[in-house]
Amino acid sequence: MLTTMKKRKVGTAARKAGKVERKAPYHHGDLREALIAATRRLVMERGGENFTLADACRAAGVTTAAPYRHFRSKQEILEEIASRGFAALKERAMAVIAEKGPGTLEAIIAMGQAYVAFAVNETALFRLMFGQDPSLKKAAHVAGTGQDCFSHLIEQITLYCQKNRVRGDTLEIALRLWTFVHGAASLQIDKDYLAIAPQLDVNCLIANATPGLLAPVQGSRKR
Amino acid sequence: MLTTMKKRKVGTAARKAGKVERKAPYHHGDLREALIAATRRLVMERGGENFTLADACRAAGVTTAAPYRHFRSKQEILEEIASRGFAALKERAMAVIAEKGPGTLEAIIAMGQAYVAFAVNETALFRLMFGQDPSLKKAAHVAGTGQDCFSHLIEQITLYCQKNRVRGDTLEIALRLWTFVHGAASLQIDKDYLAIAPQLDVNCLIANATPGLLAPVQGSRKR
DNA sequence: ATTGAAAAGTTAGCGCCACTAACACTTTGT
């Protein structure tokens, strides 16, 4: 869709259409967003490793020098996408919670399943968010959205613990659950390659394990 | 150590020393191993993303064309390292099991902690093994060692379940535990960037959560 | 020992990529 449009001389037209927020588009319309969209698509298709900025430029119909008016480096585009990924993950998790009713066991389980579903459906994005490159996460922007995302997840679990009077350190229990869910997501997207118990359904795994994870902490010694 | 030695004219000497297995070294001594060692070191230092084959060549004291006598591509070197990583992970886990006594709860907990310790101590390697690039894991060699590693982990947990008469699907319980431990490892190496509950000790987290994860499966519906 | 084949290095070069500098066109604010 975005890639089909050839150089628009618009700018003003787009502005009057009322869809403009950041400053104003000049030549291209909004090259910044177009590049992000193209990058996102390419990362989905070919993985974050094999993505080249030059390809995104071709998809957006500009030369390879153009992106540097909007991003400092190739990495900065990936950071933006990872950051939006965390935001999207948070939104989905929160939507599930709202649907099932905050503070219920169903909501907690469904949130975990949504987390895994996110990893499965948007694997390349999930890998970008939790993948190799630490410098990507070090970026203040990404770290901020990531922390925001996780603090909301943790918050929902602690809410459940309080409402249902689960004994023990609620933060530890919340972290336990999230740890388990994150592990399930990580292994799920690798199970094809590593041939991990393909006959077992992740959603059942999560649903069955969650009660045990909500058990009170015995020792609970911190650090 | 390996990098300090300049072109050895040896070959025959090395063979007589009785340390030769694969065919025989010719010019360099054993460029294949030297490149693997250099790559491993560079990946540890700079991460798998930023590693360049050219750097490994410089470290080994050969030109950038030399590696292609031993590897088909840059990727193939990384595959070898990932594969050895899985083997090392398995060995460490098995060593811990043997030390604590197979089939005991202590051994299971210690194995999980060793798993996380591996991820923390050899983060770049762990990231390479479970990182972004799926094509790396697709390689038969890597997938094989990976599967072997995990089947041993799972086996130890099922052994515990049988010895201690844990009710329920032992495979599911084993998978639960491994899922949790893998999640803990993954989050642990990202906690610095994402500021995840830094006050909580992972070893305690694992030790506290393990009993709850060994609870019997209720529904246990597969797929 | 000689010698031919195979192994394992070299040089030179291709195409691609990330990124930069200098320049040109467009839009905006005054």
Add this chain to the structure above:
DNA sequence: ACAAAGTGTTAGTGGCGCTAACTTTTCAAT
């Protein structure tokens, strides 16, 4: 209307992965 700022282009640099062709070293058979 005009200067300034924004946003694109062309041209070029250096590095990388990889290949082809050549040279040197080692091995193995006579």
